[in-house]
Amino acid sequence: MTTDDFSTARPTPRHELESSSAATVSAGPGPGPAPADLLHRLRARGAGDPVTHVERVPARAGVPAPWPPWAPAELRAAFARRGVVAPWQHQSQAATLAYEGEHVVVATGTASGKSLAYQLPALATVLADPRATVLYLAPTKALAADQLRAVAALELEGVRPACYDGDTPRAEREWIRRHSRFVLTNPDMLHHGILPGHAQWSGFLRRLAYVVIDECHTYRGVFGSHVAHVLRRLRRQCARFGATPVFVLASATSGDPATAAGRLTGLPVTAVTEDASPRGGVTFALWEPPLLPPDSGAVSPDPSSVPAQGSGEHDDLRQVRRSALRETADLLADTVAEGVRTLAFVRSRKGAEVVAASARRSLDDAVPGLGSRVAAYRGGYLREERRELERALLQGDLLGLASTNALELGVDLVGLDAVLICGYPGTRASLWQQAGRAGRSGQEALAVLVARDDPLDTYLVHHPEAIFGAPVEATVLDPANRYVLAPQLACAAVEAPLTPADLVLFGDGAKEAVDELVAAGALRQRPTGWYWRHRERPEVDLRGEGGAPVCVVESATGRLLGTVDGSSSHFLLHPGAVYLHQGVSYVVDDLDLADGCALVHVEEPDWSTHARDVTDLSVVSVRSYVDAGPVGMFLGEVDVTSQVVSYQRRRIATGEVIDTRPLDLPTRELRTVAVWFTLSPRSLTLAGVQPADVPGALHAAEHAAIGLLPLMATCDRWDIGGLSTAVHPDTEAPTVFVYDGHPGGAGFAERAYGTASAWLRATRDAIAECGCETGCPSCVQSPKCGNGNNPLSKPDAIRVLDVVLANLPE
16 A cells, blocks of 8 residues: 655645735846846756747737726826726726626736726725725735735725734724724634624624625635635624625636635626736746756755655655756846846745755855845744845845745735746646736746656646646635534634524535534524534634644744744654754754644754655545446545654765654544545456556556646645555555545545546656656656655556546546
């Protein structure tokens, strides 16, 4: 049995976006080379051409529209003072639909001016009705602060915009509740503060005219499912006060935004998707790092493939291509040396630190002191560190920045010339969001996607049509997830007793969830409804991060270095782990999970650490299945048990394994949703797969299938896990499982089941088209394999998938 547990390496959580702060970056020291010239210089600096494709995204002229007749002169004048002389066509269309009372989602490109589409109707209503209020929700504090500045800059009398979040001083909160008519917050504060205190907010909620949900494509998976019910709780409280607000949503370009917005809000939503804004041209290059010499003997140390943890990844992998991290660091150094303002997106905290440190060293070697113009930026930094980086950005002291997705949203990076994307960020929506950070003033820009040695990245750089010719993914969330629905119903019951009408509002599964809460003693049924029985409120984590953050503390001084989310702590902060912070290396002395604290000391070892885990899986139930003769395709619930059991120490210079050390960490249990397929042993024999090769064939197919699923769903491989076995006790057949890495499921396995033929066809093509002979990280080796990528059989994986595709209906 072979396993690939989702938890061995997960991406920097999206809640780290809250660590960023909106800023406007001034122009660089002078005009750099044109994007095409810059790309020519970059690709000419090494042996061979690493660029597999260059896409020219042409500049586009905007299509303006007249101000809607209902827009008051005062508001038009305020926008004109800010440089907006007329709206673009999509802004006017969306604003008019909202003003007329229709729920609307505007899903257009980065920097297309989506904010005007909701500001216009909301502010027009507030100016016309002296009692009307507006609630604005953003996924990050930074984005809410950015919007606060934008609304306040209009200087409209009586609007009194204000941010209400965890950083708001207690002394200001009462004033905001009583007097602000445009409150900006985030779903967490709505869940933890506003809805539980709805009696104090009654005046605001009674007059609520608009609810604005910005960057709504970020509400996906378990987080999105929780937010969907928080919004239903908001609608419920508004209805109790007699208000029926209009919902206006803004999203990056996404597949079927109306359906996704409807699932999020529980309301019928009209989509506006035709982008009429002007756009500067973008030269977009797909960059595949070069192959290393076959005798290099290096093991891949690429933390770009190690989101968040740097854990049980790359075990026994032979490096095939140059690390995407090293390639990105060199490109960042080269662009900064050219005087080009550059932002490098890196998927992991550790990776951002490594890229920044490597670029600094290269620049200092060339021009002493130039390395100071480069820094890392990520969540987990202390507030003071973030503020200092933001100051440097504002004053133009920095030319290059290596960042996690902490700068993907909510920061107006005017003046950037180039964006480097170290590894496919998981979705096309996120890819275009990151690429759109450059060229926001209408100038030409360069974007470069640097491929990791990974099946999906390799597939994409050799199939550019999957990026440039394919629609953006649909946002996946599952409000019916009972692990989300039951806790949210408990929260709703605390706010007011539940009624049968409320169960309709909360949708499928609500009655069953209420019955479970009654049976558990959490709710008591009375003739007037279901009542919460306890004095304390239920503890519900919207982000589904798997526990409270763990503090990282320097043993010698007691200084707090930062925090790590609970689900990552087993891998990043186990005793003996190497932990990076601001370019300084620490070694973990002790991890106290009960107190949420890890003690570390400064040390610069010549080795890195890589955690290993073991996983077991059992089938609980089958929701749906397809009987395709010798092949079966299933969707259902599974129980997954995993435990980090050891870690390897490896020489940084050579990748040589020094030793493997045991760990004693608690087991983690997960009930989730999985998709799996079975094959008859006879079908495998007829396909030429010998019984001894079945485990390696299934294992290789599982790895590639996990890597390619993000083509079909808004996830990446770190959201999902897998397991394969020649004979599973519950299926009694050769089986490959792929499961959601969140309690109750996040909708990803369901999406895989619904697109099984297309998903597995892409998987088969990615393996078959790889130029290696026996399998490599570009096709069937996995950076998070719990079995050290052994056994694997590339040719037999193709035969397995041929059997599945030959029998599975399209």
